Amino acid sequence: MLWVDKHRPTQLDKLDFHPELTQQLKRMTSEEAVGNMSHLLFYGPSGAGKKTRVMALLREIYGPGVEKMKVEVRNFKFKSNNVELTFIGSNYHIELNPSDVGPYRDREVAQEVIKEIAQSHAPSTAAGGLFKVIVLNEVDKMSRDAQAALRRTMEKYTSSCRFVLVCNNACKVIEPVRSRCIAIRVPAPAKGDVKKVLQAVCNKERTPLPEGLAERVAVAANRNMRRALLMVEACKVKQSNLSEDQEVEVADWERFVGIIANNVLEEQTPQRLLQVRAQVYELLSACIPPEMVMQRLTMELLKKLDDSLKPEVLLCAAFYEHRLNLGSKPIFHIEAFVAKVMAAYKKWSIEFMEMMDD
Known part of the structure; x- marks a missing residue:
């Protein structure tokens, strides 16, 4: 098991950073407040701990039974098409990602699938049998039509369900959905918090982590806790005893993007643009998100x-x-960006050479 999963906190009391946010979540799960809990919208950068806090919140409400999860794959038929959806859930909650089915079918998921879940799953006897929780990931990647359908479902089944929405960018969630949720921002951890967590995890693994290496990993991870833990584990796999001057492992796709950038600036021709397009397409085929590319x-x-x-x-x-973000073919827009940069760089190069000649 990866360290990032093995040492993930499961209780609010064990969360390592943002104590003020932890106290806010604890107040929401108190006996007096839990019955009136509203829909929630967790938003913040990747690797900040949104999902960890959601699961810790559910455990605070329902107890350890929420950790006994199972994976379920179900087929749904929309008109003439079959859609396969993967659910992760326990007796108390269900978790799914509506954007997995693509930008044209997520509306049907919001209209039919989520509505069916809300109708068919009775509230748990825990928390007074008040409600069941539906966790929706990457809500900001759902189309506007799907979000509008989600709003209607949220309104209709408020009595039996609570929705916990998770996203990176709350601005991409339509205002009618945001207004029906309590928005909880989970900011990225500070560099000092990242170093503290890295030291704590390495102590549990009985692997001394040099201060210099921890500093370089925290900087390279760019305040992304998940990425920092994966980097340290990669360093550990490469060299069993971590050293002060050890090189920080970077993801292969990031090195490959650096090669693409060099290719863009080395030559600005139609042939080079086709070569760069093929390299970008290779990244997208490897399931690297186009926004990250x-x-x-x-x-x-x-x-x-x-x-x-x-x-x-x-x-x-x-x-x-x-x-x-608006379109459905990422390769077109990334290629257009590369072509624009090539044209701008070519123009600048010609002007610079003319200026040098003068």
Whole structure:
């Protein structure tokens, strides 16, 4: 089992950072408040601990039985198409990701599947038998139509169900859904918190973690706790005794994005654009999220570009990332971004050479 799963806190009292947020969740699960608990919206950056806090919250309400989860795969028929959905749940809650079925079918999931779950699953005897919890992941990736359908379902089944929505960006959740939830922001942990958790996990694994290595991992992880733990475990796999000057392991796809950035700036031709398109498509085929590819590629390009070009590249990145979120073919928008950067860099290179000649 990976360290990130093995040492995941399961109780609110055992959470390592954001104590003020922990106290807020404890007040919500008190005997006086739990009966009036509203729908919840947890939002914050990846690796901040949103899902960990959701599961700790459910355990505080229902007890250890919420950890006895099972995976269920069910087929649903919409018109002429069959859709396969994976559920993870216990006797007290059900967890699913509506955006897994794609941007065109998530509305049907919100209308039919979630409605069926809300109708067919009776409230548990725990917590006074008041409600059952439905946890929806990546709500910000659902289409607007699906979110509108979700709003109607939330209103209709408030008496028997509570919805816990989890997302990275609350701005991508429509206002009618946000207004029906208590929004709980889970900020990224500070660098000191990351180092403290890394030291605690390594102590449990009886693996001394040098201070210098912990510092470099915390910086490289960019305040992402999950990523930091995976990095330390990768270092441990590579070298059983961690050393002060050990190299921090970086994901292969991130190195590959660095190669793509070099290819973009080495040559600006249609042939090179086709080569870069194939490399980007290889990343997407390996299930790397297109948003992460776009962000990482932008950061790698900014490291290598002249300061006068950076504002234009950032503007292009923002424009095409927005188009990426609205569209359904990520490769088109990432390729358009690369082509725009190539054109801007080619123009800058020609102007720079002319200026040098003068």
